[in-house]
Amino acid sequence: MPVRPRVGISADYEARPVREVATFHHVLQHYYIEAVLRAGGLPVVLPSVDPALVPEYAAGLDALVVSGGDFDLDPALFGEARHERLGRIVPERTAFEMALLRHFDAGDKPVLGICGGMQAMNVLRGGSLYQDLPSQKRSTPGHSQIGDKRLAWHNVSPSGVLADWIGAAPLPVNSTHHQAVKTLGAGLVAAAVAEDGIVEAFVDPKRCYFVGVQWHPEAMAERERHDRIYARLVAAAHTSK
Numbered sequence: 001m002p003v004r005p006r007v008g009i010s011a012d013y014e015a016r017p018v019r020e021v022a023t024f025h026h027v028l029q030h031y032y033i034e035a036v037l038r039a040g041g042l043p044v045v046l047p048s049v050d051p052a053l054v055p056e057y058a059a060g061l062d063a064l065v066v067s068g069g070d071f072d073l074d075p076a077l078f079g080e081a082r083h084e085r086l087g088r089i090v091p092e093r094t095a096f097e098m099a100l101l102r103h104f105d106a107g108d109k110p111v112l113g114i115c116g117g118m119q120a121m122n123v124l125r126g127g128s129l130y131q132d133l134p135s136q137k138r139s140t141p142g143h144s145q146i147g148d149k150r151l152a153w154h155n156v157s158p159s160g161v162l163a164d165w166i167g168a169a170p171l172p173v174n175s176t177h178h179q180a181v182k183t184l185g186a187g188l189v190a191a192a193v194a195e196d197g198i199v200e201a202f203v204d205p206k207r208c209y210f211v212g213v214q215w216h217p218e219a220m221a222e223r224e225r226h227d228r229i230y231a232r233l234v235a236a237a238h239t240s241k
């Protein structure tokens, strides 16, 4: 039986009340676990711990998924002051994820960033973000979806290697982000844009698999094309093992 590649997935880190006491939890939406399992990978959930432990975690992983979450990156990471509409920041999580990304980016194991994970990859490479799309680049229907994120909210146009994987036809995607890529980081090439020009996916074509997507492919009810993004991650993990 072929061994499943071990795919680390970063988790959210947040306080939730337990018996009325604010208690920190490491949590991850099950969509990510299911998508990695469907792709043939072995999901490994990663807690936000001391970044000094990153090399030990990474040694046991064949690929990395940096997940999204209901939080924002500190704009100090890309040299900007905080916008008044900046949301919650989670320093422990961001410190661990940036250390993970730096470690993986120094090698060539596959990396997939989803939503906030894509934004972290862009910032790692020296790119910048819109801190709040509704006030900095307003469009219709916008990127803050109302309702079920298993359903699409807007279309993107895949190009380049992403179009080779999932087809170049307009792709309906969900959209639950108020931040987005403003300037692309070094070595990154846009691989999908929304109708308003927002970069919704990028790749580093020099790497075996270094991909960021702004939507949540793992959550889409219409799976066929979206699942190929995770399938390619696991395929690349097999060859880089």
Ligand SMILES: [Mn+2]
Pocket (backbone or CB within 6 Å): 142, 143, 154, 174, 175, 176, 177, 194, 200, 214, 215
């Ligand atoms: Mn969007």
